[in-house]
Amino acid sequence: MAKNALGREIPEFIEGYGKTKLFQGAFALKPEGYRAGGKIRCVNNTCTDKRVSGIKAAIAASGLKSGMTVSFHHHLRNGDFVVNMVIDACAEMGIKNLTLFPTALFGVHKKLIEHIKSGVITRIMGSVNGPIGQLVSEGGMDVPVVLRSHGGRPRAVASGDVHIDVAFIAAPTADKYGNICGTQGKSACGSLGYAFTDAQFADCVVAVTDNLQPYPAAPVSISQLNVDIVVEVPSIGDPAGIVSGTTKVTRDPLRLLIAKYASELIEASPYFKEGISFQTGAGGIPLAVTAFMKEAMIKRGIKGSFGLGGITGYFVELLKEGLVERLMDVQSFDLEAVRSIGENPKHIEISADWYANPWNSGAAVNMLDVVILGATEVDVNFNANVNTEAEGALLHGTGGHQDTAAGAKLTIIAQPLLRGRIPCVTDNVYSVTTPGEVVDAIITEYGITINPKRKDLLDACSAVKGLPLVSMDELVSRAHKMSGPTDPVATEDRIIGVVEWRDGTVIDVVHQLKKK
């Protein structure tokens, strides 16, 4: 057992994961060597149609066998039919012992539990939440899950840490030769950002579509160069679960208060100037921050350069009004965003690699000024946990948390001090997702808490009259006072989750919950 740079105890070898590399610091590891190659394909003019009939034929044609790794993207979110469809078919075909490598899983995928129990899926690399998270947390899988960020995942693929045998790509539009895009069709989801790396590196790529268009389909997100098989199915998803209606700014006064403080911090920071770039996401607080920032930008006559990440209708509005010049969209959250990315050339589709991979020649997060994030808990050292809930069960994926925090010049975590009776600020987080060295400020309803290493920000805020600054000590003691003592999570020794930092080192592990 060794301790990583955050003092977390990490075994040198984890059964089902392998040898561990210890987290050394957010930017400490310098990679060497070459990227992983892919399988060479050769298709000549004897193949002018890549279609096969039905999902089982596609699986058979892909060469998928027991023990292999299959990947999926999560752009269809809770409306996705493709993951269940493919794994059901694998089960019927007698394929077992699969490693599932999704970019994320949703509630709709709880059907996978039966396939986990029957041995069709024996390993998951990716976020597990809801019922699957609970199952894994209680020891329901023999092999630990591996949690990677949106940038860490393409890094793992490109560097050869993970090899994808078959990538099944849900395609809202495709042609018979494998040109696909996400902006058209009845199951349109907008950006296909998370699928790009899989298309590039998998040995075999299967496009699953419910909207086959004549060749060549346009526009093209992922082209025929990387797609081997096309299969048409009646439906790839339920539109109601794929995108929400127009996202509205919250009216919850507590969240608005927190958002107001976050926005005031941004306004006081040196980054609030012409050309500011930001990522605010789709949650209640971040969206309200965007609304407050919009007001402030208009008042001070400032225009932004780009908005990044998951894009909402609210961001689209900023683009239309000229308050940002570009949107860089790895995931389109609502109907407005889907419409905009299909129509507006200033609304750019970017891959997860482009968005957040630390091991390429420059990810978009590096150009980010400000990011607003959430967390289930933050500790006195500003370490943040987004993977587990207070009772220790795996609940959330890492998303872009690590990547944006590492990239942005100002990383803000905004959340209420307590959720119900559970404090969100603690002495020591149960599990670390993002290290405190890349977190600059915590915002709660009690005010702005700045990481002491950012003396420049402290000075900037002190110069503004009326900004409520609260020290971390004060915040923690307030949380203690309000919530009372909490029992530590009771766990077994067995590790059921490995949390990787975006560079592939192990930042923390999650243990199996003790039976109650």
Added chain:
Amino acid sequence: MRRTMLYLPGNNPNMLTRGYLFGSDGLVLDLEDAVAMAEKDTARILVRHFLRQGEFGSCEVTVRINGVDTEYWKDDLAAVIPFPALQGIRAPKVDDAATVKIIDEELSIIEEKNGIPVGRTKIFCLLETAKGIWNAYDIASASPRVAAIIPGGEDLTADLKTSRSSEGTELDWARRMLVFAARAAGVDPIDTVFPRVTDDAGLRKETEFIKQLGFEGKSVIHPNQIPIIHNVFNPTEQEIEKALKIVAAAKEAAERGQGAVSVDGRMVDIPVVKRAEYTLVKAGLLEVK
């Protein structure tokens, strides 16, 4: 300042804990209409607990008790008066001066029993009937404890046998009457709540109107209303600039032993200086004298 007095349901610990964070000038911990009959005891215990150890920031803290026509009001007073955090009580359905006197006497008994200076607890009177509005001046001057009078909204409308309109026509006369009575008696006129909590434009319009009538502020039913009301009541930059000039000129004149002084070609006498000082108080640039 009493620009905003935010109601917090007395049986909601979440709101009681965080209510002060929204920056209103005052808080009204409510034991009356926000609390169902079955919850009256719970709310009283909870509010008492919060007055003992809760946080209120710089808010003026009041409790709305149940009416003197109920069985609860004396228990309400006995439960909340002993705590220094409490600055006043908001009494509902005050129809006449006699109601104020009944509350005044009960307050004095409780204050004395608890070793609190008699007269410390202020009374904020809700005038929720036609009779109450008619007696506004008598009510406002019935006791030195009276700090403000407030017109009812829903109850008053019902008593007038009409309905609430978006223009507030039915409350128009009551509001004007109330401002006159309050100013004549030297207490604050504070307006009723604006019930449509998602209608920000309507709230702004109504606040602009009642400010012009002479109201000191407004009762608030939702935290999101606070910044809008403050924005209306806060002096503009031009008003602040002018007030600063006037106060500076008056100070200089006083140092030179002069009375009246001229600013931008206009004679400035004591009422103008006072108003300028009040503007600066509202802008947070001058301490309350």
